[in-house]
Amino acid sequence: MPFNIYHDKHGLPRIILTEPKGSSAEVLLYGGQVVSWKNERKEELLFMSSKGNWKQPKAIRGGISSCFLRFGDLGSLEQYGFTRNRMWSLDRDPSPLPPSDNQSSVDLILKSTGVDLKTPRSFEFRLRISISPGKLILIPRVRNTDNKAFSFTFALCNYLSVSDISEVRIEGLETLDYFDNLMNRSRFTEQADAITFDGEIDRVYLRSPSKIAIIDHEKKRTFVLQKNAMPDAVVWNPWDRKGKTLPDLGVDDYKFMICMNSAAIENPIVLKPSEEWKGYQEISTVSSSYCSGQLDPLKVLYGLH
Template identity: 50%
Template sequence: MVEIVRNANELEKVILKEPHGSVAEVSLFGGQVISCKNERGEELLFLSSKATLKPPKQIWGGITVCFPKFCNMGALERQGFAKTRLWSIDPETPFLSSGSSSTGDGSNKAVIDLLLKPSENDRRIWPHIFELRLQVALGPGGDLILTLRARNTDSKPFTFTIGLHTYLSVSDISEVRVEGLETMDYLDNVRHLERFTEQGDALTFEGEVDRIYLSTPTKVAIIDHDKKRTYVLKKEGFSDTALCGK
């Protein structure tokens, strides 16, 4: 089921529900997933208690869309401006306001398609024309699937970086380990982007971690021993994996 509601700040958000009880919420401000609860009602994403959910400040938490850059690049703000813009529901991909919508892959999912195009102010700080499309789908088993596509509608080529910055809800960070990044090279942002190779069998957090792992596998597991919960993150089309925690 897909519903559109307005939050306390009179901004639209989309609620996706699947039959077993999983629920996801997507804010049109930032095109940002701000909540994802499993069938037991447990929140899987972290959202800061100071998050305002309205312009002009970004929403701290959930899943942030980073475009047209992921890291520091020129005069653009960190992680780009897509996270602080109002997205629209893509008029080319209708959905059902009640019941399930189909993604065309033979399975029923609650789906919403969002669209972002640059404003005149955006073109003053980044002089290119583009279409950014985000599909958020909640599957029958509670799987959350994000598909992000950028299209150049300009007359000249441009360079960009893009990413999905996911804030997971975990217990004590010392109880968390990450599997799937063993032997991978990474750039350490805490050490001025020096390059290292991951040595451990699994990564644990003994201090601040802010790294970009290069040419990573398609699957990474985040294991929270205290909550007895495992997050499995899968990616396609993204070459690297960023990992932050402290």
């Protein structure tokens, strides 16, 4: 399906994807970032900061972005990598990913330019973004075009819009080990039967399942995150005190967002020359009766304990 491209009020090239049922997505070439995803009722499903900095070369807080972190270095989750503040191009040769008849898609590419990207390695980073009724799909691919092997960590940073963070619960991460970035990356095991929020959280859940549910009780809506080749999952919300220290985040913005990221962090991805890594992420929305399968659905539906 075709897409439209125009320059928005910030002067940034913006691609609009639409599909017959009425849902839409908007993608910036700057950062290769998804800045809007609306369902067929025109409800916005992604969070964008009310104080976001849209002036280059700053990255824009919100939506969905690719965090292509430093080569061979776990780094900090605050360091999202260099792909978020570079201008991407339309990929004219997206093979070997043929277009799907029932999706509206755009293919983007970012090629390394040596000194500009501050990396000693040569690579091609391709990203396909597709929408279909009730679904948003991202397929990242990284190819090593260098003459030496390299390793890297990666994440798709998903800012999801929620009614009230204190009413959100995440299922699918229970019993997993995680690194707590608020405790100097100390390793713990999740003891709760679901993740709920009453303060700042910044965790990397290790070897997470391919399907995770983010349940918004007030909106009676559940995001279902499905992923492949990204074994870790990052959960982040700054809460009020940390949120006030972030210049590009509104004072109350933390209440209306949850960062639920697909990632490969614990074990960096290693590519030999000419090798390619491909990930997959699909976010869909269903009614809040959805359950990850590990909890009694009655608890999700009626809050029974």
